[in-house]
Amino acid sequence: MTHDIENTGGASGAAARAVEREAQDARADEAPAARARSEAGPQTRAHPRPEPPARKPAHELAPRRPARPAAPPLLAPPRLALAGLRKDYDGRRVVDDVSLEVEPGELVCLLGPSGCGKSTTLRIAAGVERQDAGTVALDGRVVSDGVRHAPPEARSIGLMFQDFALFPHLTVAQNVAFGLPRARAAEAETYLRRVGLGGYGDKFPHMLSGGEQQRVALARALAPRPRVMLMDEPFSGLDQRLRDEIRDDTLSVLKEEGTGVLLVTHEPEEAMRMADRIALMRGGRIVQVGAPYHIYNHPADLEAAAFFSDVNVIRAVVRSRQTDTPFGLFLTPDLPDGAEVEIVIRPQHLRIELDRGQPAPRESAEHGVPAYGRVERARFMGSESLIEARMEHDGAILRATTPGAFLPERGTGLWLSMRRDRCFLFPARPRAGA
Ligand SMILES: Nc1ncnc2c1ncn2[C@@H]1O[C@H](COP(=O)(O)OP(=O)(O)OP(=O)(O)O)[C@@H](O)[C@H]1O
16 A cells, blocks of 8 residues: 655645645646556547636626625745745856745755755755845745845754754853853753753763764754754764664654754655655756655656666657557557657566466566566565566566565576556657767
């Protein structure tokens, strides 16, 4: 069973906007021309134009009501709204028309490969960098555009970076209280308890482990009660186990506070674990936004699919509105004859059946046609086994995984078939040099 885990939290306005965004995602999903249609048969495209509603005669019209004052807007503004951000360095565009919103209590991950412009976007949101175009608004108030530019300290934002830099000469409590009005200094202990460090106030940073220091940094960022938290790879300095623990703790504290969070990471696993929504960035642009489940299962293109896991790619050519492959036929009614397509499937969605000398497994609607290959290599990966098979039809290697230990010998014959509902079909990208 699968669940869509989108959870925008916060006000009903946020929920309404989330629904609208899902609809936008769904519309955007239709863009890669052939994917959705690969599963469906040819469709009728002629939609009859709807009849205009019949005009009522004047005597049936309702009597005019006295004018009422305008109702307040139904939707509260997002905590953070970035619109049309652009930034060039040395004539090179590193942030290109980036628009993104973060709702109260929502955690949005800006995810992408190194150098794609994530940190620059975050720095613009924080106000430590100024954009060449576009606006930054907090709770509906524009804090930066072509005219005005509020400095970071005037934005009610919390910042947390990888090098969280506590002041070494101040105690833990003084570190947390730093920047708080004097009247609220006693609240430092409250925030330390929040992050599991009650009673640590009198220690100095060098007396704490890396994970504890990270928690102090979190308490310090939370203490001024920012409405928006901006985090840039905040957990990357920690070892794996500590990282998981601190991620989870951080998440629950931020949710309790109702803070809107924009978190930069280049790790898909971190984004999947933490985000309500992921904004996938590449080459300065946001290429897809959606709940982790949605982005993983409906990637916008091959690169988006491959960013989250290893993928197999099968290339084929459209003939007569369909694409024939050794794994069966795919319907591609909107692609012209001769167009190349890439059929993409993750290793866990290839089914393996060993050749035991019996007739080939039967074709099915769920798995298409099984294709024959031989084991090239089998490796045990802990919770699953990875089988690399050389396919008989073209000599290419495909990778399939299966839960548990499954280590057939090299040369063992097998059939691979694709879970049709987990295939993505994209028009092929032009090849290098073509
Ligand atoms: N101040 C600057 N001057 C010139 N170029 C810059 C500056 N800051 C960033 N860049 C360049 O802009 C591009 C985007 O950088 P940015 O730090 O935003 O990427 P990123 O996606 O956060 O990468 P990473 O995950 O490696 O931190 C990079 O090519 C970087 O070298």
